[in-house]
Amino acid sequence: MKYFNINDINSLDKIFRINLINSCSGFKSANLLGSISTEGNTNLAVFSSVTHLGSNPPTLGFILRPTTVPRDTYKNIRDTGVFTINHIFEDIIEEAHQTSAKYPGDVSEFDITGLEAEFKEACIAPFVKNSPVQMEMKYVEEVYIKSNDVLMIVAQIEKLFVNEKLIHKDGFIDLSAGKVVSINGLDGYAVPKLKERFGYQRPKNK
C-alpha cells in the first residue's frame, strides 16, 4: 500500500493532490443540473456530489463552493428556486463532461454540447432529453460548512421521471439497466453493472 499522512498530502504537487483526494472518497453520482436565469438563459452543469438525505420528504443535497464555478447554477437556483437533476448515461459522457468548462452566463451549455433541452409538466428549468432519470427539484435551504467553506444545497424532489423499464416491483431503480454512469475523481467516467441485491439485513448469529 502507498501511504500518505496529512503532511505528505499537504506537500503534494497541486494537480496530484486534487486528483488523489477527488478520487479517494469512492465512486460518485454523475448528474447534470439544469437551471434557467430570470432572463431565460438555460444552464447545464455536471455535478458529482448529489447525495440522498431522506425519503420523507424526498430530499437530496449537493455541494458547491459559491465563490467559484459553477456560479450560474447557484445564481439561477437562488433566483428561481427551481432546478433539474438528470442522470448522465453512457452515450452522453463526453458532452456531459464538456459542461465543466467555464462559459459566460449568456452561453447555454445545451448549445455548446448538443445535448437537447426538454421542457415538460410546467417545470421552468430544462431537463436533459433522454436521460433515464430526471427530477424537478425545489430549493429548500442551504447549509454552510465552515471548516471547508462550501455550501450544501438542500432540495426536495417535486417531480420524478424514470424510464419504466428500470423500475422493479418494489420501487428499486436499476440504474445500470439505464446505462447510468458513475464518476471517478474529477474526470473519470465508469459504467457500473449491477451485481447483486441483498435485501434488508437482520442480525445473524456469529
Added chain:
Amino acid sequence: MKYFNINDINSLDKIFRINLINSCSGFKSANLLGSISTEGNTNLAVFSSVTHLGSNPPTLGFILRPTTVPRDTYKNIRDTGVFTINHIFEDIIEEAHQTSAKYPGDVSEFDITGLEAEFKEACIAPFVKNSPVQMEMKYVEEVYIKSNDVLMIVAQIEKLFVNEKLIHKDGFIDLSAGKVVSINGLDGYAVPKLKERFGYQRPKNK
C-alpha cells in the same frame, strides 16, 4: 417515462417509496466506516453517503440520522474523534452489507462478518484488511440539516493508504482497477468499469 409528482411520491407504499427515493440520486459510494468505543469494542458499518468536500484541507463528509441506527458509529466518533473509511470491493460485498443489520453495541461486526480488522500507524480505529483504499479520519464538525433532521459529519483525512497499482502518475486513483464497488439504492451493489478520462475542460466554440 413513468412520472411521479410529489403527491404521488408521498402516497406510495412505504417500502416502494424508500427503494425508489434511495435509488433516484444515482450511484453512491460504498464504504465501511470503522470505529472503536472507549471500552475498546470495534464497530463496522456500511455507508453510501461519503462525499468529497474539498482537497485543501482534504475533507470528506457523510450523512447520518443520529436518532436511528447506526448509533454506535456516531457515539464512537464523538467519543474518540477518530474513525476509518474503507472502500468496499467486489469480493466482500455480502459481508459489507451484513453490517447494516442492527447488532448490540458490544457485538463487533468484524466477528459477525468475518471481515478482518487491521490496526496500523497508531490509528486507534480499525481498518478493513485488504480494502484497496483506507483512510484514517479526524472528526472536524457536524452540520445539522434542519429540513430533513439529519447530520452531515465533516472529517479530515489524516492518513491515506492506497493500493499502489491503482495510482496513476497524476494522482488519479483508478477505483475500478481495485474492484471498488458502487451502491444502487439500499441494497444493490454494482461493479463499475472505467470507460474514459476526459481531463480538464476548456471552453470550446459552438
